[in-house]
Amino acid sequence: MSEASKTGNFITQIIDKDNETGKHGGKVLTRFPPEPNGYLHIGHAKSICLNFGIAERYQGQCNLRFDDTNPEKENVEFIDSIKKDVEWLGFEWADQPKYASDYFDQLFAYACKMIEEGTAYVCELNAEQMREYRGTLKEPGKNSPYRDRTPEENMALFLDMRDGKYADGEKVLRAKIDMASPNINLRDPIIYRIRHVHHHQTGDKWCVYPMYDFTHSLSDAIEGVTHSICTLEFQDHRPLYDWTLDTLGTFHPQQIEFARLNLNYTVTSKRKLKQLVDEGHVEAWDDPRMPTISGMRRRGFTPAAIRNFCERIGVTKSDSIVDFGMLEHAIREDLDAKANRAMAVLNPIKVTLTNYPEDKEEIFTLGNHPKNEEAGTREVPFSKYLYIDAADFEEVPPRKWKRLSLGTAVRLRGGYVITCDEAIKDADGNVVELLCSYDENTLGVNPEGYKPKGVIHWVSAKHAVDANVRLYDRLFSHEAPDAKHEDKTFLDFINPESMTVASNAKVEPSLAQAEPGVGYQFEREGYFCRDLKEDGMVFNRTVTLRDSWAKIEAKS
Structure with missing residues (x-):
């Protein structure tokens, strides 16, 4: 059993109560449902450890399911990287990886059922009009002029959408709920939109794709997920999750929200991580300064350290900021016990x-x-x-x-x-x-x-091996680079010393046989590993021997 599965929390208390009452006959089925539109980061690691750890705790099952409903931003590179990250952290998913696209036929049938029953309609408002009709947090929305079409009209239009007779954005399918609801997510949300784009799994079969909330709830139901665990930002979406399942009369998983991992000196928005890569601020998604799991792996972080870190920060329903030093401490602790010494x-x-x-x-x-x-x-x-x-x-x-x-x-x-x-x-x-x-x-x-x-x-000059040593540090110099700053963006806080290079380093000859990714303590210098991608003697500093940032913060 992994570290993440040993300690109880409010989620395990819910599951324990369910098992006591026989709610699911003792069955526990969770899922980890990443979108394949980027590389996983440290926040995803917490979710991975939680979902797979709970499945292990109860001798249940955890599915790896790709939420692949937006093919414009997805590709196979991201899918492969996600599989590798989950395996590297030490977890195994049940059966083969699953895809939301596996259920596109069934999801389309569910949408048709809603049209037939009068709980969905085709709408032709454009994006600007949609925002206007939606209302605000203080003011209710108003009904679309297309809301009262007959089921027959809606079905004909929806089939034409499927058959490619309309352009992207020309029409959408919306759930018919309540435009006056205080929860904006229930104001007739879009459940299908037109996208004429090739899909990495289904090819060109579809030009209409279901939206996340619709897909997520029904994918959980189709798979028989007992406990759908997600982060707090989906709490306001839970009424829509429940409405969809109740309206269609499917199996009804229980959605449970927990606080996401917020780490200081770090940005975990996929959009911003992609910007760092696209604009050349970092080398790639797996740059050792990135908070991605692949970047941390390349830097020399260990799966055990990340799992232990996720276990220590716990699972709560309250948002908080975790000190980056806690993660570094977990890395030092693990490497101190495991890493061989060298000079x-x-x-x-x-x-x-x-x-x-x-x-x-x-x-x-x-x-x-x-x-x-x-x-x-x-x-x-x-x-x-x-x-x-x-x-x-x-x-x-x-x-x-x-x-x-x-x-x-x-x-x-x-x-x-x-x-x-x-x-x-x-x-x-x-x-x-x-x-x-x-x-x-x-x-x-x-x-x-x-x-x-x-x-x-020291090293003997005659026997020394030339090496290129990269001294990595935190990517951002501000503890909250993602916060709102007057006249500044997160890019303004990139640490100019996040990577320095000791290009003339000399290492003892035993390190010529160092395996990429295996941690060493360079005595009196820190923990290092040979780079996983670069040829030759290139070493990355994983972490310093002591928390130098604690001194910096104490002075500031």
Whole structure:
């Protein structure tokens, strides 16, 4: 059972009560119904974990069903990415993936039944007139002049719509409910519209397509879904969901709403994510800075961490903002336990051990994980010429400096204690090489009298592997980029440092065999993984070792 299925919530309380009363004979059938018009994001992950987790909890079934009623914005790329994301998170759907388009014939028959019974009619108001007739939150709408057509007239027109005799937008089919209803969703909503467009599943069979609310409720009914779980924005749509099912006399699933995942420093609107991609602000939908599941996978986030995060934030009926740091904490926690350690120097500066023999090489055996002996060991070569990170040396060190400076000693991780004797500079005064001496009696021990300032990481220059390391950070610098800002849009808050590149990085040779997507802790640097798409030695920073943003926010 997944983490998401272990803890109860108000939804499981409803299901428990249903099971006690025998409402569905103990059956639990949920569904995850994404629209294939973009890549899934972290908000969808919460819904995936909830729907599939509940099915697991009750030994029930969860369907993966694509809501493919708008082929203009859909394609097979999105369908394939959604399947991959659900599987990667660790869930399996029942049978084959389902599509709303599987039910187009049946949905059309339901629409015809409504026409025959006088609960649907063909309307010819254009979009502007439709808005005018609809009314406002304070004022009721008014009836369409086409509302009182006979069932026979409506049926003839609807069949002509199906047969392609009208242009897009020329006519629609509307449910006949109540134009004075205080719920705008019940003011004769459109249930079918004309779209002359090729469909990725049904081809050119149809030129009329059902609307979401009509399709969703009836697809649930057709599949026998017991509990239709959706986010709070659909709460006002529930009366239409219920009206449709009651009017047609079908099986009636129960719609239950929960609060969606709102994460600070993040945008999850598909329209805005698409804008980021289309306008080149990011590389693609799977850019490691994107909040998409595929982007997080490429960055090195783990399925277990995302599932645990979704479990911890819980399921409620109250909207709230979740701190991005909670997600990062879940990632660190998971990777700290699982990721092997390795050494990588991101901003290298050369170190020459002046008293180490030119032709000598040694092999140090280092543990892969300090808390897990079963992770094994790796061999790390050592030689006269090394690289350390430039940030680990200061000519004039600040107070409490615990790294290398002139005349001080530090220990090399898993190796000797070295002392810096001289710093060589270029014509511009930049330190380009450090001349140091090592003590051959300090391998693995601290002889009396030695007080090295600290421990730093390193790689042997002769054996180092060149790497391109991408240091990813939050895509937005404002905690609420999606909120209304005077004279600004979410694009104005793109973090210019959301990606920096250490193009001259040097990594230990064991990383030449790193598998793409597998997490490593680069000691003292953070958690990284080899990129899933790029050829060669390209590593992505998954997350820092500590929450640096907490300090930034404390200062601001």
